[in-house]
Structures are given as structure tokens and as C-alpha cells.
Amino acid sequence: MIDFQPMFTAVRQAAALCKRVQEHHIMSSEKAGREPVTIADYGSQAILGRAVSLAFPDDGILAEESGAQFIEIVPEDERKAVIALLAVILGIEVRQTDVVRWLDHGQGREAERTWVIDPIDGTKGFLALRNYVIAAGVMVDHKPVAGVIGSPAYPTLDRGGAMFHAQSGAAFMQPLAGGLAKRIKVSDRTDAESVRALESVEKSHANHERMARVREAAGLGAASLTRIDSMEKYARIAAGGAELYLRLPRIDSTRPFMAWDHAAGTALVEAAGGLVTDIDGSPLDFSGGRALANQGIIVSNGHIHARVIAAVQKVLAAGE
Numbered sequence: 078m079i080d081f082q083p084m085f086t087a088v089r090q091a092a093a094l095c096k097r098v099q100e101h102h103i104m105s106s107e108k109a110g111r112e113p114v115t116i117a118d119y120g121s122q123a124i125l126g127r128a129v130s131l132a133f134p135d136d137g138i139l140a141e142e143s144g145a146q147f148i149e150i151v152p153e154d155e156r157k158a159v160i161a162l163l164a165v166i167l168g169i170e171v172r173q174t175d176v177v178r179w180l181d182h183g184q185g186r187e188a189e190r191t192w193v194i195d196p197i198d199g200t201k202g203f204l205a206l207r208n209y210v211i212a213a214g215v216m217v218d219h220k221p222v223a224g225v226i227g228s229p230a231y232p233t234l235d236r237g238g239a240m241f242h243a244q245s246g247a248a249f250m251q252p253l254a255g256g257l258a259k260r261i262k263v264s265d266r267t268d269a270e271s272v273r274a275l276e277s278v279e280k281s282h283a284n285h286e287r288m289a290r291v292r293e294a295a296g297l298g299a300a301s302l303t304r305i306d307s308m309e310k311y312a313r314i315a316a317g318g319a320e321l322y323l324r325l326p327r328i329d330s331t332r333p334f335m336a337w338d339h340a341a342g343t344a345l346v347e348a349a350g351g352l353v354t355d356i357d358g359s360p361l362d363f364s365g366g367r368a369l370a371n372q373g374i375i376v377s378n379g380h381i382h383a384r385v386i387a388a389v390q391k392v393l394a395a396g397e
């Protein structure tokens with residue numbers, strides 16, 4: 078069993094840092110592939126990398142950002158700003174060499190257990206003050222078996238966001254600020270009128286039209302549809318607040334799915350009793366390292382999964 082406490086603390090610290098950046102100094106750079114990255118991405122990954130290095134020193138890490146990239150693309154004044162923020166939030170003295178070391182900690186290491194970290198998943202949502210998550214999945218034998226997801230904009234009663242974690246086939250939710258962790262399970266809804274579907278906000282991330290055709294072909298045309306950034310979509314399904322999350326790329330997309338965008342979410346949904354598969358029903362293949370080889374992603378409460386797979390195949394066969 079993994080003692081998640083150090084990671085809960087780290088996710089809370091990372092969320093505090095993200096909030097500070099959002100409120101006071103949002104700045105973003107563009108990395109290769111024209112994706113935005115902010116100083117909060119680096120700050121958050123540094124906090125999580127440091128936590129893994131202290132609590133799980135033998136574990137490996139697969140993470141989105143790197144120390145070299147931090148030095149290369151972040152201007153000096155912004156680096157200084159995030160180093161100062163880290164010092165305040167961690168309550169320790171922090172130098173640039175520490176940040177680089179934490180960003181790179183465990184990367185490229187073959188280990189029994191690997192943490193798959195997305196320091197801010199949904200950076201576009203973060204920049205637009207919508208939804209984003211801080212995620213750390215755990216892989217053993219190239220399979221996501223556990224993980225933690227902090228979701229600052231998750232719609233909770235206290236508006237304080239939520240934190241999710243999963244391991245050993247059980248999934249839990251607690252207030253992000255701390256409190257009792259309650260067991261969560263997927264819902265058993267199956268009829269179209271009550272099914273709640275989710276997809277990305279960003280049109281460039283997935284093919285909204287094709288996904289609408291798939292819902293129609295699955296007999297789920299009447300399902301409600303909500304667009305949310307980030308792996309929060311997985312969390313909503315795990316917590317029984319939605320039943321379907323489709324991610325079908327644009328026809329001309331050459332961009333692979335990235336391991337850190339799906340590892341923690343997959344572990345969470347599976348532990349809550351749901352299913353996460355490729356469009357043919359096979360499990361996502363995390364054995365290739367950073368990139369996954371699947372053609373699309375279907376996440377569901379399990380009960381509607383077969384219908385959706387058949388619908389995707391039908392839509393693909395019709396060349397749509």
C-alpha cells in the first residue's frame with residue numbers, strides 16, 4: 078500500500094502555488110508544438126518531484142516538464158518569481174539548482190514504481206480560469222494502478238475543489254483543503270435521457286462533430302453534454318457525476334496521446350468500477366513511455382461501454 082499523505086500535502090501546496098500564479102502573475106510561454114506552459118507548471122512539478130524524492134526515493138518519474146526546458150524557455154525574472162513562490166509555499170530556502178533537481182528527479186529511471194506526473198493538466202483551462210488538475214498517476218509494470226488528482230475547480234459545495242485518489246481497486250474523494258476521504262463509485266445510469274457526457278473544451282484537442290455522431294449512433298443523442306478541461310473529466314465519471322467521456326482526435330491529427338494526460342485518470346476510473354479503453358475496447362497501452370499508441374479514448378461507467386465501442390466502429394466504417 079502506498080501512503081498517499083506526502084502526495085496529498087504536495088498536491089495541496091501545488092494547488093496553492095497555481096492559485097497564486099492565477100491571481101497575481103499569469104505568464105505563459107510557448108513550448109514546442111505551440112502548447113502553452115506557465116511558471117505554475119514548473120512550480121507544481123517541482124513540488125511533486127520534491128515530494129516523491131523525499132517520500133519515495135527509489136521510485137521513477139515520468140513528467141511533462143524538465144529542468145533544461147525551465148532554464149531555456151522561462152525568462153530570468155519569471156524563474157525568480159516562481160523560486161520565490163516555492164520558498165514561501167514550502168517554507169524553506171529554495172535555489173534555482175533545487176528547482177532544476179526537483180523537476181528532473183527520477184526521470185528516465187527504471188524502477189518498480191513510476192509516478193506519471195502532469196503538474197497542470199489543462200493548461201489552457203488554467204489560463205482561461207476554467208478547470209485544470211494536478212495529477213500524479215502510479216504505474217507498475219507499465220499499468221496505471223493508483224494515483225492522485227487535485228481538482229481546484231471541481232464543483233463542490235464549499236467551492237474549495239476536490240482531491241481524488243485510488244489504489245488497490247478502490248477510489249476516494251476528499252475536500253482539496255483536507256477532510257474525510259469518502260469512497261466513490263461510478264453511476265449505473267444507462268438511458269440516454271439521464272446519461273451525462275463529457276468532452277474537451279478545446280476543439281483542437283478532439284473532434285467534437287465526430288463525437289456527436291458517435292453519441293447519436295450509440296443511442297445517446299439525448300444525453301446532456303458538458304465540456305470541461307483536463308482529467309477532471311475522469312474524476313467526474315469516477316465520482317458518479319457523469320457516464321461518458323469520449324476523446325476522438327481530429328482526422329488529420331498526428332499528435333499522440335501522452336501518458337501523463339491519462340495515467341492518473343485511468344487508475345481512478347478503473348478503481349471506481351468504470352472502464353477506460355481504446356476505440357476497439359482494448360486497454361490503453363502505457364508500455365511505450367511518454368506517448369500512447371491508441372487511436373482514441375473511451376471512458377465510461379462500464380454499463381454503456383459496449384454500445385459506445387460499436388458506435389465508434391460504425392461511425393469510422395462510414396468514413397465520418
Ligand code: AMP
Nearest residue numbers: 198199277278279281282306307332338
Ligand atoms: P483536455 O483539457 O482534456 O482537452 O486535455 C488537455 C491536454 O490535451 C493537454 O494536457 C495536452 O497534453 C493535450 N493536448 C494539447 N494539444 C492537443 C492537441 N492538439 N490534440 C490533442 N491533445 C492536445
Ligand code: MG
Nearest residue numbers: 195198199338
Ligand atoms: Mg496535460
